[in-house]
Amino acid sequence: MHDKIYLEGLLFPGRHGVSPEEQTYSQNFRLDVELYLDLRPAGEKDELHLTVNYQEAYRVVEEVVSRRSFLLLEALAEAVAERLLSFFPLLRRVRVRVEKPGAPLPGYFERVGVEINRSRKVKPAKALVGLGSNLGDKRRNLKAALAALSKTPGVRLERVAPLYRSAPWGRTDQPDFFNTVALISTFLSPFSLLASLLKIEKELGRRRESEERWGPRPIDLDLLLYEDLAVETEELVLPHPRLTERAFVVAPLADLVPELELPNGKRAIDWAEKLGREQEIERVEGYGWERD
Ligand SMILES: Nc1ncnc2c1ncn2[C@@H]1O[C@H](COP(=O)(O)OP(=O)(O)OP(=O)(O)O)[C@@H](O)[C@H]1O
Numbered sequence: 448m449h450d451k452i453y454l455e456g457l458l459f460p461g462r463h464g465v466s467p468e469e470q471t472y473s474q475n476f477r478l479d480v481e482l483y484l485d486l487r488p489a490g491e492k493d494e495l496h497l498t499v500n501y502q503e504a505y506r507v508v509e510e511v512v513s514r515r516s517f518l519l520l521e522a523l524a525e526a527v528a529e530r531l532l533s534f535f536p537l538l539r540r541v542r543v544r545v546e547k548p549g550a551p552l553p554g555y556f557e558r559v560g561v562e563i564n565r566s567r568k569v570k571p572a573k574a575l576v577g578l579g580s581n582l583g584d585k586r587r588n589l590k591a592a593l594a595a596l597s598k599t600p601g602v603r604l605e606r607v608a609p610l611y612r613s614a615p616w617g618r619t620d621q622p623d624f625f626n627t628v629a630l631i632s633t634f635l636s637p638f639s640l641l642a643s644l645l646k647i648e649k650e651l652g653r654r655r656e657s658e659e660r661w662g663p664r665p666i667d668l669d670l671l672l673y674e675d676l677a678v679e680t681e682e683l684v685l686p687h688p689r690l691t692e693r694a695f696v697v698a699p700l701a702d703l704v705p706e707l708e709l710p711n712g713k714r715a716i717d718w719a720e721k722l723g724r725e726q727e728i729e730r731v732e733g734y735g736w737e738r739d
C-alpha cells in the first residue's frame with residue numbers, strides 16, 4: 448500500500464548543528480515529509496477523521512524543528528519521524544528528509560541532507576479523559592458526555608471508572624462535583640481528540656464565555672493523558688498539567704489503571720490513596736453506573 452500524504456519544501460528556522468555558531472544562531476532547515484497511511488477510507492467517505500490532517504502534521508514538524516536543538520540532521524530527522532508517529536495513530540510509515548541549505552561546506556553545493564524511513568504496526572492510541580459536572584443533573588450530564596464520546600467518530604469507549612462526588616477544588620464557593628474518568632482508544636490525533644471534547648462540552652450546554660476559571664459548569668472534559676505523549680502548545684498541554692494535584696482525577700483514574708505511573712513518578716493507586724486523605728472525595732456508585 449503506497450498511499451501517502453506529502454508536505455514538501457517546508458522551511459523552518461532552527462538551531463541544529465555541530466558547531467557552536469549553529470547552536471547559537473538559527474538558520475533555515477528544509478524538510479520533505481511523507482506520511483504513509485491507507486487513504487481509501489477518507490477518499491471514499493470524504494471525512495477528515497479517517498485521515499491525517501496535514502495542518503496538524505505541519506505544526507508537529509514545525510514544533511520539533513523550531514523548539515528543539517540537535518547536533519546532527521540524523522537526530523533532527525529521527526525526532527520529527529518519532530513525533531509524527533506519536534501524534535497520528537493512523538500512520539504506518541513516515542519518510543523524513545531534512546536539508547540544511549546553509550550547511551558549512553567549503554564550496555558550491557546543490558543540497559545536502561538526510562532521509563530516513565520509519566515504520567510500525569498501526570494501532571489505536573489509548574487515552575484517558577477526565578469528566579466533571581457541578582450544574583444541573585450532574586449524573587445525567589456525565590452520562591450524556593460518555594454517550595457522546597462513544598459516538599465520536601474515531602473514538603472507542605473502552606472503560607468507565609466508578610462515579611465520584613468531590614468537593615469543589617480551586618474555587619470552593621460552588622456546588623459539589625460529580626467526576627469520573629474514561630479510558631478510550633482512538634485513531635484521532637490528540638489535537639483532533641481535544642477538539643471533539645470541546646465540541647461535546649458545547650453540545651451539552653457549556654458556555655465558556657460566561658464562566659470563571661474553575662467555576663461551576665454543566666460539563667467539563669479534560670484530556671488527561673494520550674499514550675505517553677508530552678505536549679506543550681497554546682491550546683493543548685499533555686499530560687494535563689494539574690492531573691496529579693486532583694483527587695477527583697486520580698481516584699477514578701487509579702480504578703481503571705492502578706499501576707499507571709503518573710507524571711510525578713508515583714503509582715496511580717498510591718497517589719490516589721494519599722490525595723484521598725487530603726481532599727474530600729467519595730465514591731458514590733461502582734462500575735457500570737453509566738449503563739443504567
Ligand atoms: N489536556 C487538556 N485537556 C483539556 N483542555 C486543555 C488541555 N490542554 C490545554 N487545554 C485547553 O484549556 C482550555 C481551558 O479548559 P477548561 O475551561 O476546561 O479549563 P478548566 O477546566 O477551567 O481548568 P483546568 O484546565 O484546570 O481543568 C481549553 O480551551 C483547552 O484548549
Ligand SMILES: Nc1nc2c(c(=O)[nH]1)N=C(CO)CN2
Pocket residue numbers: 578579580613614615616617618624625626661662667695
Ligand atoms: N471537585 C472538583 N473540583 C473542580 C472540578 C472538578 O471536576 N471536580 N473542575 C474544575 C474545573 O474544571 C474546578 N474544580
